[in-house]
Amino acid sequence: MTSPPATSQRLRDLALLRRVRDRMDREFAQPLDVEALARGVNMSAGHLSRQFRLAYGESPYAYLMxxxxxxxxxxxxxxxxxxxxxxxxxxxxxxxxxxxxxxxxxxxxxxxxxxxxxxxxxxxxxxxxxxxxxxxxxxxxxxxxxxxx
CATH class of the missing domain: 1.10.10 (Arc Repressor Mutant, subunit A)
Structure with a gap:
């Protein structure tokens, strides 16, 4: 069972991941990389990549492509x-x-x-x-x- 703070953090991360996905949907023609996307939501690039893959089943790069x-x-x-x-x-x-x-x-x-x-x-x-x-x-x-x- 997850603790309330862990659940709260997971929900915050999911909201940030939706923002990243929405940005890729809107700005697909712009030069986007994982570092820039991560900076936009105050995450490290590694954390963003891991969490994005967990949430959406593919890497941010694969989603953007x-x-x-x-x-x-x-x-x-x-x-x-x-x-x-x-x-x-x-x-x-x-x-x-x-x-x-x-x-x-x-x-x-x-x-x-x-x-x-x-x-x-x-x-x-x-x-x-x-x-x-x-x-x-x-x-x-x-x-x-x-x-x-």
Missing amino acids: TRRIERAMALLRRGDLSVTEVCFAVGCSSLGTFSSRFTELVGVPPSVYRREALQATAELPACVAKQVTRPIRNREAPAPEPQLL
């Missing part, structure tokens, strides 16, 4: 920006890292997603397209089938 990839998916479905433009618009500074993480979460590279998403969601309302094309977290995207020649 998922937000960025979700936004990138929406921009790619729009079709008016190149993959490079989308990469920088969502706050990634490396096209290689962006493409790797995108492929890991979505299951296909951004250029393939853009081409296929334009065709697949052409008839769907935007709100439905967003829901059915959400990325899968924690490396759960199915591996592509090997191409046999």
